[in-house]
Amino acid sequence: MRIQHNSLAERVYQRLLGQIVSGNRQAGEKLCEEAVCAEFGVSRTPAREALMLLTREGLVERVPRRGCFVKTCDRRDIAELFQCRRLLESQALELGFERISLAKLESVEALLDHGDPERQRQASLQADEKLHELIAAACPNRHLAAFVRQLQTRTRPFRSHRTLNSQEIARISQERRDIVAAIRSGRKADAVRLLGEHILQGQALYGSDET
Secondary structure (H helix, E strand, O other), X not given: OOOOOOOHHHHHHHHHHHHHHHOOOOOOOEEOHHHHHHHHOOOHHHHHXXXXXXXXXXXXXXXXXXXXXXXXXXXXXXXXXXXXXXXXXXXXXXXXHHHOOHHHHHHHXXXXXXXXXXXXXXXXHHHHHHHHHHHHHHOOOHHHHHHHHHXXXXXXXXXXHOOXXXXXXXXXHHXXXXXXXXXXXXXXXXXXXXXXXXXXXXXXXXXXXXX
């Protein structure tokens, strides 16, 4: 589909980002500038800028004399990313706890309580995105919020692609409900602790941090 209007590089970036996190572009797949230009109907400049943005965020790696590829991460890479998320996002929640919109938490709760078993996994992922974005948005430290969002983006492909059974989805959804409940009741220490444990559980799904 041809992309038009302004901010072409940003639009190409968003489309490629969506393809990567959804699994439509697999780890190790080559991202050729010419192919990106042809797919989205743009010139080389916005295609190159979009790939540079993805490289900067760690989702794409540029190999000298070979080009750009969707980044492949081993278990150690994944474990370290989740460790960083746990440390930084917990601090972001600590700093921005009182600024979190309780009204916006309702949309998270609605997704967590989705009754349709066919959409349970999708609703759980949507709730995850909304909850973590609320935490980043509430953080008063703009640099910390930016780092948290970057780590959230870096780990989205792993969270989106993992295979979970209904019991695991139910457990993870309950972890999110507990975090939301702690925020609603003003229990900052509990909310920060539960968030850290939740992210740690996400890391555990990928095994140890050994290469």
